[in-house]
Amino acid sequence: MTITPLENWILERTQLASKSQDALRxxxxxxIIQTLAYAKEKSRFYHERLKAVDLGAITSLKDFERIAFTTPAEMKQNSLDFACVPSSGIERIVTLNTSGTTGDEKRIFFTHEDLEATIDFFQYGxxxxxxxxxxxxxxxxxxxYGSIGDLLHKALAKSGISCIVHGVLSDVKKTAQCIEKNHITCIVGIPMQVLYLSRVKPELFYRHITKVLLSTDYVPDALVEALSFKGTCKVFNHYGMTEMGYGGGVECxxxxxxxxxxxxxxxxxxxxxxxxxxxxxEYGEVVxxxxxxxxxxxxxxxTGDRARFLTKPCGCGTFLRRMEKVLGRMENSVCIQGHEIHLRALxxxxxxxxxxxxxxxRVEExxxxxxxxxxxxxERSVALKEEIIRRIREHFSFEFTLRIDAQEDDRSPKVIHSMIKRKLHDNRQGATV
Known part of the structure; x- marks a missing residue:
C-alpha cells in the first residue's frame, strides 16, 4: 500500500528534523506560540482574550491547554474582531448563515496567501x-474566485488533472450528460447529493465513476456502502470546514x-x-x-463535531496520526422520554x-x-414503511410514536439541495434550536 502523499508534503512544508510524531509536535x-503572539497583537478579539496570558510561560502543548476555547457563538457576535489584516488585504469573505437569521452569521476572512495554502493542501490531498x-x-x-470549486480546480491543474466545476447538484439530467460527455471518473460532492445522483442514475457509476470524494457533511457508513457499488467505486472521505480554510484531512x-x-x-x-x-x-469534540x-x-x-484519534498505525505505513471518520454533530440528537436519539442511528x-x-x-408534539x-x-411504499418501522423499533429499546410518510420524487430530473448540513429537527414547543 502506498504511503499517503500527505506525508512527503508535510515533511517538505515543515522541514522536520526526523520523521516522527515528536518532531511534528x-x-x-x-x-502555536507564533500564532498566539500574532493574534494577540493583530486581532481585537484575541488581544482581549489573551491580555492576561504570559505567552512566554507556554513551553509545552500541555501549557497550551490552559488557553480558553474559541466558540462559534463568539465569532458570530462580531467576526471583524477576529481579523488580523486590514480590509485591503482580504481577498475572500465567506458568510455562513445556518439558520436564516441575520444574527446567526459567521464571516470568515482569507488573504491571498491563506487561499494559496488551501490550494496547496488540495493538490496533495x-x-x-x-x-x-x-x-x-x-x-x-x-x-x-476563492470558492471550493475554484480552489479545487486550481489545485488539480497544478497536477495536470482535468477538472470540471459543475456546481452544486441541481439538474440530474444535465449532470448525467456532462459525466457521459466528459468521461468523468471521479466526483467530489456533498454526501446526500452524490447518493441521490447514484440512485437516480446508477448506470453512471457502473459505466464511468470509479472514485468519489465526499465532503461538507458527515458520512454515514451505510452511505459509503451504497456508493461503493459492491466494491466497484472507491469512496474517500474528506474532513473540513470553512473555518479551517476548507481543508482539514483526507483518507488515503x-x-x-x-x-x-x-x-x-x-x-x-x-x-x-x-x-x-x-x-x-476515546470520543470527544474536535477542536x-x-x-x-x-x-x-x-x-x-x-467545531461541535464528534470524533476520536485512532490508536493503531495506518496500513499505508505513514508516521502521521489518523482521526476516525467524524460521527456527526454532537448537537444532532433529540431526547424522547429520557432517551437520546441521534441522527446518525436513523x-x-x-x-x-x-x-x-x-x-x-423531525420530532413533533x-x-x-x-x-x-x-x-x-x-409501488412498494406500504411494505417499505412497514420494514422501516420494524427496523427502527428493533434498534431502539423504548416505545415512542413513529409516523412515516412517503412520496414519490416529483422533482426529477431537477433536485434542489443546499450546502446546509443535515439536521434532526425538534419541533416540539419549547425546544431549543
Missing part, C-alpha cells in the same frame, strides 16, 4: 485518489480515517463537558488551532434502502418522530 508547538488518467467533476460551489487509499493537515492545523479532541483532552481512542493563517487565525476553535437504518432518495427527520421519505417510486 515540536513544530506545531513553535507555530487529491493525489490520494486521482492521477492524470482521471477527469474530476466537482459538485460543490463554484466557479467564483486504505480508506480508514483521515490523515490531517498537520502543518497548517493543530487538532485536539476534548471532553465537551470538562474541556479536558481525552485519551487517543483545532490554525498555525499559518494570516487573515483570521483561530485558537482552540470548538441514517444508518434508512440509507440501507435503495429506493429512498432523500428524507427529513407528543414525542412523535416524523420520517418523511422521498422515494424513487411508490
Amino acid at each position: 515540536a513544530y506545531q508547538l513553535e507555530k 487529491m493525489k490520494c485518489l486521482v492521477d492524470q488518467s482521471d477527469t474530476v467533476m466537482v459538485l460543490l460551489p463554484g466557479p467564483a 487509499a486504505c480508506l480508514d480515517g483521515y490523515h490531517l493537515r498537520e502543518n497548517d492545523l493543530y487538532f485536539e479532541i476534548i471532553d465537551p463537558i470538562s474541556g479536558k483532552p481525552v485519551q487517543d481512542g 483545532f488551532t490554525t498555525l499559518n493563517r494570516q487573515a483570521m487565525p483561530l485558537i482552540r476553535y470548538k 441514517d444508518e437504518i434508512l440509507l440501507q434502502f435503495d429506493s429512498i432518495l432523500d428524507y427529513t427527520l 407528543n414525542d412523535t418522530l416524523h420520517v418523511k421519505l422521498m422515494l424513487a417510486n411508490k
Whole structure:
C-alpha cells in the first residue's frame, strides 16, 4: 500500500528534523506560540482574550491547554474582531448563515496567501485518489474566485488533472450528460447529493465513476456502502470546514480515517463537558488551532463535531496520526422520554434502502418522530414503511410514536439541495434550536 502523499508534503512544508510524531509536535508547538503572539497583537478579539496570558510561560502543548476555547457563538457576535489584516488585504469573505437569521452569521476572512495554502493542501490531498488518467467533476460551489470549486480546480491543474466545476447538484439530467460527455471518473460532492445522483442514475457509476470524494457533511457508513457499488467505486472521505480554510484531512487509499493537515492545523479532541483532552481512542469534540493563517487565525476553535484519534498505525505505513471518520454533530440528537436519539442511528437504518432518495427527520408534539421519505417510486411504499418501522423499533429499546410518510420524487430530473448540513429537527414547543 502506498504511503499517503500527505506525508512527503508535510515533511517538505515543515522541514522536520526526523520523521516522527515528536518532531511534528515540536513544530506545531513553535507555530502555536507564533500564532498566539500574532493574534494577540493583530486581532481585537484575541488581544482581549489573551491580555492576561504570559505567552512566554507556554513551553509545552500541555501549557497550551490552559488557553480558553474559541466558540462559534463568539465569532458570530462580531467576526471583524477576529481579523488580523486590514480590509485591503482580504481577498475572500465567506458568510455562513445556518439558520436564516441575520444574527446567526459567521464571516470568515482569507488573504491571498491563506487561499494559496488551501490550494496547496488540495493538490496533495487529491493525489490520494486521482492521477492524470482521471477527469474530476466537482459538485460543490463554484466557479467564483476563492470558492471550493475554484480552489479545487486550481489545485488539480497544478497536477495536470482535468477538472470540471459543475456546481452544486441541481439538474440530474444535465449532470448525467456532462459525466457521459466528459468521461468523468471521479466526483467530489456533498454526501446526500452524490447518493441521490447514484440512485437516480446508477448506470453512471457502473459505466464511468470509479472514485468519489465526499465532503461538507458527515458520512454515514451505510452511505459509503451504497456508493461503493459492491466494491466497484472507491469512496474517500474528506474532513473540513470553512473555518479551517476548507481543508482539514483526507483518507488515503486504505480508506480508514483521515490523515490531517498537520502543518497548517493543530487538532485536539476534548471532553465537551470538562474541556479536558481525552485519551487517543476515546470520543470527544474536535477542536483545532490554525498555525499559518494570516487573515483570521483561530485558537482552540470548538467545531461541535464528534470524533476520536485512532490508536493503531495506518496500513499505508505513514508516521502521521489518523482521526476516525467524524460521527456527526454532537448537537444532532433529540431526547424522547429520557432517551437520546441521534441522527446518525436513523441514517444508518434508512440509507440501507435503495429506493429512498432523500428524507427529513423531525420530532413533533407528543414525542412523535416524523420520517418523511422521498422515494424513487411508490409501488412498494406500504411494505417499505412497514420494514422501516420494524427496523427502527428493533434498534431502539423504548416505545415512542413513529409516523412515516412517503412520496414519490416529483422533482426529477431537477433536485434542489443546499450546502446546509443535515439536521434532526425538534419541533416540539419549547425546544431549543
